[in-house]
Amino acid sequence: MTKIGLEIHCQLTNLESKLFCPCKANYREYEPNTNICPICIGLPGSLPRLNQKAIEKASMIAMALNCSTPEKIAFFRKNYFYPDLPKNFQITQLNIYGDTSIGGLGYTMVGEKKIRITRVQLEEDPGRLIYEGSSSKNQTTLVDYNRAGTPLVEIVTEPDFENPKQVREFLNILSDLLQNLGVSDPSLEGAMRADANVSIEGGNKVEIKNIGSFHDLEKAIHFEITRQESLYSRNIPIVQETRHWDDRRKITISARSKEEELDYRYFLEGDIPWIRIDKDTQERLQKEMPESISSKKDRYVSKYGIPAQVADVLSSDKFYSDLFEQSHNEKNAKEIANIITTDLMGLVDTREKREQSKFTSKHLEELADAIQSGKITRNSAKNALYEIVKTGKDLTQIIAELDLGNVSDESEIEKIINEVISQEPQAVEQAKKNPQTINYLVGKVMQKTKGKADPKLTLDLLKNKIK
Amino acid sequence: MSLRISALEYVQEVQNGNISAEDYVSKTIEQINNVDENLHAFLQINSEAIDNARQIDKKIKSGKNVGACFGMPISIKDNICIKDSKTTCASNMLENFIAPYDATVISKLKQQDAIFVGKTNLDEFAMGLTTEFSAFGPSRNPWNLDYVPGGSSGGSAVSVSAFECLASLGSDTGGSVRNPASFCGVVGFKPTYGLISRFGLISYANSIEQIGPIARTVKDTAFILNMIAGLDPNDNTTIDNSNQDYLLGIDSGIEGKKIGIIKEMIGEGIDSAVMSATKNAISKFQGLGAVCEEVSLDMVKYSVAAYYTITATEAGSNLARYDNLRYGYDFPVEGYEFNSYISKARRKFGPEVTRRMILGGFVPSSGHAGKYFLKALKVKQKLTQEIDQLFKKYDFLIAPTVPVLPFKIGEKIDDPVALFLVDINTVTANLTGKPAISVPFEISNGLPIGIQIFANSNDDKSLLQAARALESTVKLPEVPI
Numbered sequence: 001m002t003k004i005g006l007e008i009h010c011q012l013t014n015l016e017s018k019l020f021c022p023c024k025a026n027y028r029e030y031e032p033n034t035n036i037c038p039i040c041i042g043l044p045g046s047l048p049r050l051n052q053k054a055i056e057k058a059s060m061i062a063m064a065l066n067c068s069t070p071e072k073i074a075f076f077r078k079n080y081f082y083p084d085l086p087k088n089f090q091i092t093q094l095n096i097y098g099d100t101s102i103g104g105l106g107y108t109m110v111g112e113k114k115i116r117i118t119r120v121q122l123e124e125d126p127g128r129l130i131y132e133g134s135s136s137k138n139q140t141t142l143v144d145y146n147r148a149g150t151p152l153v154e155i156v157t158e159p160d161f162e163n164p165k166q167v168r169e170f171l172n173i174l175s176d177l178l179q180n181l182g183v184s185d186p187s188l189e190g191a192m193r194a195d196a197n198v199s200i201e202g203g204n205k206v207e208i209k210n211i212g213s214f215h216d217l218e219k220a221i222h223f224e225i226t227r228q229e230s231l232y233s234r235n236i237p238i239v240q241e242t243r244h245w246d247d248r249r250k251i252t253i254s255a256r257s258k259e260e261e262l263d264y265r266y267f268l269e270g271d272i273p274w275i276r277i278d279k280d281t282q283e284r285l286q287k288e289m290p291e292s293i294s295s296k297k298d299r300y301v302s303k304y305g306i307p308a309q310v311a312d313v314l315s316s317d318k319f320y321s322d323l324f325e326q327s328h329n330e331k332n333a334k335e336i337a338n339i340i341t342t343d344l345m346g347l348v349d350t351r352e353k354r355e356q357s358k359f360t361s362k363h364l365e366e367l368a369d370a371i372q373s374g375k376i377t378r379n380s381a382k383n384a385l386y387e388i389v390k391t392g393k394d395l396t397q398i399i400a401e402l403d404l405g406n407v408s409d410e411s412e413i414e415k416i417i418n419e420v421i422s423q424e425p426q427a428v429e430q431a432k433k434n435p436q437t438i439n440y441l442v443g444k445v446m447q448k449t450k451g452k453a454d455p456k457l458t459l460d461l462l463k464n465k466i467k
Numbered sequence: 468m469s470l471r472i473s474a475l476e477y478v479q480e481v482q483n484g485n486i487s488a489e490d491y492v493s494k495t496i497e498q499i500n501n502v503d504e505n506l507h508a509f510l511q512i513n514s515e516a517i518d519n520a521r522q523i524d525k526k527i528k529s530g531k532n533v534g535a536c537f538g539m540p541i542s543i544k545d546n547i548c549i550k551d552s553k554t555t556c557a558s559n560m561l562e563n564f565i566a567p568y569d570a571t572v573i574s575k576l577k578q579q580d581a582i583f584v585g586k587t588n589l590d591e592f593a594m595g596l597t598t599e600f601s602a603f604g605p606s607r608n609p610w611n612l613d614y615v616p617g618g619s620s621g622g623s624a625v626s627v628s629a630f631e632c633l634a635s636l637g638s639d640t641g642g643s644v645r646n647p648a649s650f651c652g653v654v655g656f657k658p659t660y661g662l663i664s665r666f667g668l669i670s671y672a673n674s675i676e677q678i679g680p681i682a683r684t685v686k687d688t689a690f691i692l693n694m695i696a697g698l699d700p701n702d703n704t705t706i707d708n709s710n711q712d713y714l715l716g717i718d719s720g721i722e723g724k725k726i727g728i729i730k731e732m733i734g735e736g737i738d739s740a741v742m743s744a745t746k747n748a749i750s751k752f753q754g755l756g757a758v759c760e761e762v763s764l765d766m767v768k769y770s771v772a773a774y775y776t777i778t779a780t781e782a783g784s785n786l787a788r789y790d791n792l793r794y795g796y797d798f799p800v801e802g803y804e805f806n807s808y809i810s811k812a813r814r815k816f817g818p819e820v821t822r823r824m825i826l827g828g829f830v831p832s833s834g835h836a837g838k839y840f841l842k843a844l845k846v847k848q849k850l851t852q853e854i855d856q857l858f859k860k861y862d863f864l865i866a867p868t869v870p871v872l873p874f875k876i877g878e879k880i881d882d883p884v885a886l887f888l889v890d891i892n893t894v895t896a897n898l899t900g901k902p903a904i905s906v907p908f909e910i911s912n913g914l915p916i917g918i919q920i921f922a923n924s925n926d927d928k929s930l931l932q933a934a935r936a937l938e939s940t941v942k943l944p945e946v947p948i
């Protein structure tokens with residue numbers, strides 16, 4: 001049986017400051033080496049100053065993953081030399097000397113499959129290396145420390161995945177969960193990274209590092225399984241090792257053995273005293289935690305009768321579910337869920353589009369009201385939404401400007417119906433024989449009214465005419 | 468006007484208008500110019516000190532609020548950062564490092580209108596106990612220029628002893644404040660771990676070290692402590708001392724207090740002069756109404772080994788940042804890859820630092836940690852349990868600060884093991900986090916002997932009272948400088 005385990009790193013991008021200093025946690029908009037201070041570049045004499053908020057947010061992640069949460073946690077130093085590491089050690093957590101990481105054993109469900117979580121720990125992100133020059137001979141390495149010290153949560157799973165598809169599903173669930181907790185925006189570049197370990201029946205465990213995206217992760221796991229199976233079938237032993245994902249060639253390559261010999265000389269970080277997260281604090285955090293995705297979904301279904309599939313889509317994306325929460329009431333909930341999932345999601349499907357769009361929750365309320373009171377058709381509503389997203393104008397203004405108001409005047413619709421009947425004698429004959437085909441004629445009426453005719457009224461009138 | 472006054476006397480004199488800050492600071496600089504060529508207490512002199520003093524005099528005359536120091540000249544060990552000035556740690560590695568910020572202790576003293584006359588010499592990165600391991604040459608003992616002043620805060624102790632300042636700040640990782648204070652005949656205090664912020668102190672072994680004042684009297688020590696102690700948001704290990712006034716009630720005496728004499732610190736290898744001084748100190752304490760008896764601290768025999776294991780481990784990590792990439796000395800990177808570059812760059816570390824870094828790479832490494840580092844932590848833990856047990860019964864513990872007299876420069880520099888044993892009586896306070904103070908007590912053959920008093924954590928105030936009581940029984944001869 002194939003066994004796959006993951007090691008996921010997720011930045012707490014929504015925090016104001018870095019893990020141990022006042023620099024911004026969201027470093028992305030800065031010129032290289034301008035989001036730094038004596039602490040995060042490790043100047044002599046500087047000391048880490050723990051960001052308590054990071055402890056709370058990481059605790060929430062541990063709780064959301066059903067992990068055990070020790071009352072006392074500690075930080076350790078992981079010692080190794082690397083140019084992206086300003087102090088040449090990383091402040092991280094460790095469970096060798098007792099469970100002192102922020103989260104212990106836990107689990108999360110992927111459908112019916114239970115994925116066990118080994119631990120959750122809080123640590124600092126290193127800086128970023130930028131390589132310049134083509135060949136290794138004339139290569140220059142540039143270092144940008146803007147990222148150094150960003151709060152990073154490491155989530156390690158047991159090797160419970162059986163195939164890449166499960167891995168992908170898990171990562172989607174995890175990504176939604178982190179977003180829903182309001183601790184991170186996984187869509188930001190580099191905010192969520194993952195390494196994997198893969199072993200097949202009868203073979204050793206192989207770790208794959210250096211994977212740039214979740215898309216590549218899936219490919220890397222695929223490649224690794226195939227590679228191992230091919231070795232196994234030829235009776236070649238599978239070596240326990242670390243392999244790097246080659247982004248260009250889409251294969252894994254054995255890492256130099258030197259790297260495996262690294263001895264991190266872990267020991268307790270004396271500059272940060274033990275941190276107590278007592279029962280009271282844990283209870284408070286539990287209360288402060290946003291409603292979980294599954295609870296939201298259940299509520300949408302049971303309270304508003306929203307179809308399970310729609311509720312699923314709506315609840316798992318924090319952006320849309322927040323929007324829904326802000327705009328809905330008992331009466332319009334179903335309509336708003338419908339507008340969001342069938343129309344809005346298509347209009348603002350990227351981060352840029354979301355940020356540029358001008359609509360508010362108030363727009364959604366008005367739109368739902370207009371549909372429910374028959375002021376506009378669903379079809380026109382879709383056009384209006386397009387305009388709202390683009391301009392942010394008032395709905396009434398848009399209805400007037402684009403002439404989207406419903407035609408519900410009987411005589412006017414009758415006039416158009418008469419036109420259609422005279423133009424489509426064949427269709428009329430057919431509708432008489434087979435009532436199902438009357439929809440074709442309704443469509444024609446809609447076409448002539450640019451979708452503004454009240455569809456129910458149109459149908460009733462048409463039926464009367466061609467009985 | 469004499470330079471030979473205490474810090475508190477200085478404050479009195481300036482307040483009474485008998486002397487001006489400018490007068491005193493100018494004379495201090497003059498003294499430095501006269502004696503420091505021989506003593507080498509300073510690595511750097513603040514050229515603006517006299518100007519600063521003049522500013523403070525102006526402030527005093529104009530009736531504005533003046534800080535408690537009134538322009539008092541203070542020296543600072545060169546491992547504590549002062550903004551916009553060089554902080555070298557007496558190492559070629561940081562020869563040109565200019566600190567972009569003030570240590571917390573520095574900003575606190577600035578607020579109180581202290582004047583920093585200069586940065587003082589130390590063993591490179593505070594690793595040593597003679598100041599001979601300074602990359603810029605040793606300091607000399609003012610009592611006898613042929614002798615070491617102790618270390619690693621040797622320059623600080625010398626500067627206080629030789630009237631080159633009124634007080635100094637050193638740092639104490641295993642005795643680095645108390646040892647040179649003892650060798651130079653001044654007071655040196657290592658507070659409870661966490662009482663003084665370490666922000667801006669360049670780390671050597673951060674889990675056990677503290678900044679500590681060195682002064683000519685116990686009262687001066689308490690006066691300095693009042694200004695620099697307490698909680699600091701920039702150092703998560705600091706403790707809230709509720710703004711205690713350490714001067715208040717300092718003359719309370721020690722009548723009825725119980726004192727334990729640590730047997731393991733007056734055992735084998737102790738100099739007979741030191742032993743007799745210790746006996747004299749005991750009878751003085753008894754004369755003051757204290758009850759003294761011998762006690763045992765069994766783990767002391769392993770304390771030096773544990774101390775070197777822990778400090779080497781932390782040093783290996785704390786000093787790893789000196790890879791010459793972000794700051795350091797001029798050494799171009801072209802033609803090197805990362806590992807070969809830093810190994811070459813790090814050759815600027817001196818022999819003692821290199822020795823401890825190599826040790827620090829070994830003792831906590833996988834496969835060896837169980838035998839060395841983890842065992843050292845166990846000794847630390849057991850030693851702390853033992854001393855906690857003693858403090859349930861005793862108010863104070865005493866021992867000589869150093870079991871031997873100051874020795875000649877060069878005498879022990881090639882014998883690291885002999886040097887290590889000089890630490891035996893001081894490392895316990897660091898490993899257990901307890902406060903300890905060295906009080907100058909006797910002069911033997913023209914060389915000072917200090918007596919060390921320990922107290923329980925957070926009993927710093929009563930410790931200073933005990934030290935003051937002992938000090939009041941002592942009258943030392945003048946420093947021959």
Ligand SMILES: [Zn+2]
Nearest residue numbers: 021023037040
């Ligand atoms: Zn910073």
